[in-house]
Amino acid sequence: MELLNIQQIEKYYGSKSSLTKAIDDISFTVEAGEFVAIMGASGSGKTTLLNCISTIDRVTAGHIFLEGVDVTKLRGRELNRFRREKLGFIFQDFNLLDTLTAFENIALALSIQKKPAAEIEAAVKKVAEQLNITDVLDKYPWQMSGGEKQRTASARAIVTGPKLVLADEPTGALDSKSSKLLLERFRYLNEEHGATIMMVTHDSFTASYAGRVIFIKDGRIFHELSRGDNSRKQFFDRIIDVVTLLGGDVSDAL
Amino acid sequence: MLCKLSLRNIRRSMRDYAIYFFTLIIGVSVFYVFNAVGTQAAMIRMEQSKNEIVQALSTSIGALSVFVAVVLGLLIVYANRFLMKRRSREFALYLTLGMGKGKISAILLLETLLIGVGSLVIGLLIGVGLSQLMSALVVNLFEADMTAYRFVVSGEAIVKTVLYFAVMILASAVWDTAAVTGMKLIDLMQAGGKSEKVRLKNPLLCVVVFLIAAAALGYAYYQVGWKTTAFGRKEILIWIAMGSVSTFFIFWSVSGLLLRIVMSMKNTYYRGLNSFTFRQISSKVNTTVFSMTVICLMLFVTICTLTSAFFIRNLVNKSFLELCPADFEVMLEIEEGEAGTYADITEMCAENGYDITADFADLREFSTFRDPEFTFADSLGSLAEEMRNEHPNYYFGSPQELIRQSDYNALMDLYGREQLSLGDGEYVLLCNFVSFSSIRNAALKAGGEITVFGQTLRPRIASCVDSFIDLAAERENFGVFVVPDDVVNGKTAQRQYFIGNYLSDDKQAAEEAVKRNFDMAQRAMVDKGESGISFIFITSKIDIGAAIIGLSVIVTFLSLYIGVVFLIAGGAILALKELSECTDSVGRYVMLRKIGAEERDITGSLFRQTGIFFLLPLLLACIHSVFGMKFAIRVMEDFGTENLFQSIAVTSAILLLIYGGYFLVTYFSGRGIIRDKQE
Numbered sequence: 037m038e039l040l041n042i043q044q045i046e047k048y049y050g051s052k053s054s055l056t057k058a059i060d061d062i063s064f065t066v067e068a069g070e071f072v073a074i075m076g077a078s079g080s081g082k083t084t085l086l087n088c089i090s091t092i093d094r095v096t097a098g099h100i101f102l103e104g105v106d107v108t109k110l111r112g113r114e115l116n117r118f119r120r121e122k123l124g125f126i127f128q129d130f131n132l133l134d135t136l137t138a139f140e141n142i143a144l145a146l147s148i149q150k151k152p153a154a155e156i157e158a159a160v161k162k163v164a165e166q167l168n169i170t171d172v173l174d175k176y177p178w179q180m181s182g183g184e185k186q187r188t189a190s191a192r193a194i195v196t197g198p199k200l201v202l203a204d205e206p207t208g209a210l211d212s213k214s215s216k217l218l219l220e221r222f223r224y225l226n227e228e229h230g231a232t233i234m235m236v237t238h239d240s241f242t243a244s245y246a247g248r249v250i251f252i253k254d255g256r257i258f259h260e261l262s263r264g265d266n267s268r269k270q271f272f273d274r275i276i277d278v279v280t281l282l283g284g285d286v287s288d289a290l
Numbered sequence: 291m292l293c294k295l296s297l298r299n300i301r302r303s304m305r306d307y308a309i310y311f312f313t314l315i316i317g318v319s320v321f322y323v324f325n326a327v328g329t330q331a332a333m334i335r336m337e338q339s340k341n342e343i344v345q346a347l348s349t350s351i352g353a354l355s356v357f358v359a360v361v362l363g364l365l366i367v368y369a370n371r372f373l374m375k376r377r378s379r380e381f382a383l384y385l386t387l388g389m390g391k392g393k394i395s396a397i398l399l400l401e402t403l404l405i406g407v408g409s410l411v412i413g414l415l416i417g418v419g420l421s422q423l424m425s426a427l428v429v430n431l432f433e434a435d436m437t438a439y440r441f442v443v444s445g446e447a448i449v450k451t452v453l454y455f456a457v458m459i460l461a462s463a464v465w466d467t468a469a470v471t472g473m474k475l476i477d478l479m480q481a482g483g484k485s486e487k488v489r490l491k492n493p494l495l496c497v498v499v500f501l502i503a504a505a506a507l508g509y510a511y512y513q514v515g516w517k518t519t520a521f522g523r524k525e526i527l528i529w530i531a532m533g534s535v536s537t538f539f540i541f542w543s544v545s546g547l548l549l550r551i552v553m554s555m556k557n558t559y560y561r562g563l564n565s566f567t568f569r570q571i572s573s574k575v576n577t578t579v580f581s582m583t584v585i586c587l588m589l590f591v592t593i594c595t596l597t598s599a600f601f602i603r604n605l606v607n608k609s610f611l612e613l614c615p616a617d618f619e620v621m622l623e624i625e626e627g628e629a630g631t632y633a634d635i636t637e638m639c640a641e642n643g644y645d646i647t648a649d650f651a652d653l654r655e656f657s658t659f660r661d662p663e664f665t666f667a668d669s670l671g672s673l674a675e676e677m678r679n680e681h682p683n684y685y686f687g688s689p690q691e692l693i694r695q696s697d698y699n700a701l702m703d704l705y706g707r708e709q710l711s712l713g714d715g716e717y718v719l720l721c722n723f724v725s726f727s728s729i730r731n732a733a734l735k736a737g738g739e740i741t742v743f744g745q746t747l748r749p750r751i752a753s754c755v756d757s758f759i760d761l762a763a764e765r766e767n768f769g770v771f772v773v774p775d776d777v778v779n780g781k782t783a784q785r786q787y788f789i790g791n792y793l794s795d796d797k798q799a800a801e802e803a804v805k806r807n808f809d810m811a812q813r814a815m816v817d818k819g820e821s822g823i824s825f826i827f828i829t830s831k832i833d834i835g836a837a838i839i840g841l842s843v844i845v846t847f848l849s850l851y852i853g854v855v856f857l858i859a860g861g862a863i864l865a866l867k868e869l870s871e872c873t874d875s876v877g878r879y880v881m882l883r884k885i886g887a888e889e890r891d892i893t894g895s896l897f898r899q900t901g902i903f904f905l906l907p908l909l910l911a912c913i914h915s916v917f918g919m920k921f922a923i924r925v926m927e928d929f930g931t932e933n934l935f936q937s938i939a940v941t942s943a944i945l946l947l948i949y950g951g952y953f954l955v956t957y958f959s960g961r962g963i964i965r966d967k968q969e
Contacts, residue, residue, distance in 0.1 A: 113889075116887070133566060133569075133882075136569055140569075153560040153561070
């Protein structure tokens, strides 16, 4: 089933005299239950793409359909409602509220949907188990490790049962061990719970956990890889090959 | 180059500076307005006696201004320090780019001076405008004539304001320079680090501290509000100190408890943005316990002084109406053992060329008597010895004043007050001086039989009647006996009274004419070589009014001055804290938006945060004030509390205007700070 359909979107910055095309005619689709990674160098437009899908930014031209609804047409309160109910966000710098405990941070995503308190508690406990953070639920962000923070942020993103989870460089601020732990959880959520995840990264290792990788260069789709029956290691090698072709700092970031 | 940078900085951080600017402007204008009162009043036509009050008022405002300047000075330093902290990263950038500390100091100095000069000019302009309004208040309070009024600017007040504020601004600039010299680059770069360490206080400790503080406060309240034994200034200070310390600990424990309580109500806590809102409030109160205490106490002082001032003013006006029910009084004291030269004062004036009755619409003439055998001690009967020991300073040998029942009733008819009826062998004692009436009441209860001019009389009522015969400013009737006419008939009068209301409606002009004519009559008597002129006493409603209104005007002005300044200071501290908190929290609001929180919920959360932050100190101050006022009213004796509500209403209006104004400004600027930049 097709969940996300992106049709010829463009995003321009600047004035007529000095135009920057952050996204230059990109189209692709994402099926429900897919785990997609978007790779590209700094400045390739991958974060802009994610921001447009997440309605944080607006496209200059083109359409983005989620479950058949054109999100580029949404305004004001509809937009907030859409974000709240259909999307889950994971950011590179976690974006947890430092005044709230892990539990409260996760609960907030539900309470702004006006869910009853009893339901909230059960849902938070369940998602905490899935992400292995039951022990840190009563801690504040400053008491947690980076990995714990990112898993808390992930729990907040999926606790509402979103149609699509958007992750922007989720491993960018993590050490390799925490990264691996987080990505294992992503795969678990994807495979066992059918969560649709779309992740932006410039790290080949991170991308190798996805089922499909879309490479972007200078605002255009450069290449696309599907994992198919490959092992993660084989898939990783294939990604490296494309990255070498891509050149630039993606290969530096290995 | 530096100048350009300073100007740009101010423009860029206008949001941070807005409250600082706003506070300085209000401070300057209030300072000017009150110091210009003297000049304002001089422009209005009023009698000589009132001009003296204006002089006294100007002097006391001048003295109070030194204190006010200290308060405002501290506020400016506080605000400045706040802004400095907010800009640590900017200074760090300058330092890493290789700018010397000297240059940073120079930039800061320039900025402070620019803002200082700007707010001085604007503040003075607003002050000059406001002081025109103030003169309306002056006219109202002094009951003066506004016809001669014109727009006026007080040069003296301007010079004073500029001087005081120049010193304050320079002082804070020097402070800044010193602070810059002590800065370390590493501290500056790490200042305002993102994550805030939240620690919940031990709830048990909070409960214990709260209970102890509440008990201490309750004890202080009881001592001040209910305990009846007399106490001195020292005890009051102890209770005030006790209350202040308790206030601190109440805020300390409430900041911890409030969150705990809300957290335990899961349905409330996990609804909408409530968890976020209460965490924000708790962390804010946690870091401002001391400021909260100071603000609470300032609000308390403001509420009490303003309410008391209006209370006193209303009281004075009311007792003036009660105790001065006629326009003019002449009293002639005749030396003991001699007969008067004239039958009454009308005759005295007529014989000396002045028909005094022609100037009066309504008048009463009567005499009062004294029996040398009937002294204060005699009137107390068996209690005399005891009272002599208790009050050795009172003069117990003075003969008591007696008035005929018919004369008294005629006078009461003029005054519009209640008349008396006496049976044979009865008397009524008039007294309204509180400490005397309690002595006299005791004597009346003990029997109160007296012997006057050989006749034995008994009291008709077993307590003093709250009345008087003389026009007076205060309750100062020590005791007058109303006796049946036949008791004093045929005796020699000791005092002759003439009390009446002017014929003309222009009381001022009538009074001048009557006093001039009366003066001429007295000169005629002097020319004839008659004695006794030095025993003539003249009293008038206008004279008494001028004297007592002076007191209430001074009290009202000074309390308004102090109250407004305290409100400004309290509001400004809260506003600065709240706005800087908003700037720090911008990231949090961005995040809330990203996960899809409604804009309405976000502004609602901000409104609740700001509201509770402003409300907490006000709430406690109100509770304090209830007991403070209870004490104040007790001190002001039993004058009745009927105008108390009016005083409270006026005070609330002023409080709402200034403190509420600060709240609104803070809320709207806070909303501007956290508003989504994209939409």
